[in-house]
Amino acid sequence: MADTPAPDDPTQQSLWRPLRLLQAAMDADIARIYAERQIEGLKPSFVMELLRLHAQGPMTIAELAESVQRTHSALSQKVAAMRAAGWVETVVGEDARTRKVTLTGEARRVVDRLAAEWRATEAAVADLEAELPYPLSRVVTDIERALERKSFHDRIAERLSDDPAWE
Template sequence: MPHDPTAQASVWRPLRRLLNDLDDEIDQFYAQRGITGVRLRFVGPLIRLGHRGAMSIRELADALEVTHSAMSQTVASLRREGLVRSVTGTDARTRQITLTDRARQLLPLLEAEWRATEQALRDLDAEIPYALSRAVADLQQALARRRFRDRLTAHLPPS
């Protein structure tokens, strides 16, 4: 039987763990402040709706550079948590997503957390010898030269 590839450490598993740990700390920040029902993936859409007003799911997805499917799922979760509601758009075929009063009350703290998180990440970037933001930009440039799919295929046996 061939060697189990999942038995050896993944090259980027530490990065995934790091990002998950950071996300967990932000979740703890919300919990310490008694904020329930708010997940990290909700914050961007809530802030965007707070600044732009009612938007369709497509507009929100495009504005935040995620797929329509992902935003549709997020909006469904936001609705379940009582943070957004849908209203009829300019024509009867479209639905617009708007904030509830509960979401509007949370916005100042959500925006403050967002700004503080971005500053804390800039501080971390400045503290290490090679900034993660630089590494990401360098990786994006390398992938622009040669897609990851092509790199992956190069390491597979011929089909």
């Protein structure tokens, strides 16, 4: 049967899948907010870059990537998607060899609303965290501290060294 998972399928167990699904559901709710305001074709994952470009002006992909703490490759792909969706364009930089990413007119028309949504989302997250006995932001900080003591790489490598299937 195609619907019956193999008994040795390790993907059936995932401690962090619920977190990924929760974030996806929350992003879907943000997207619904945009749709209710007729902001079509905007993904929640684009908003940080759009707000950063609005605040700091046109940037190269490398500058934007550094600004939002992403890799050049990841930002290059995101910029291509944002350009295809009509939110950014690339223009010639100070010299003819460089290209800068800049907001389109449509992005400039909605950027104040996006900033308002960002602030409202942050406030809603703060409200949620106030309801929890152990806020997610504290969990992240605690995980970062634990990873400073022993990296995720080292934790995985240690487990793999004990697994004969890894040989």
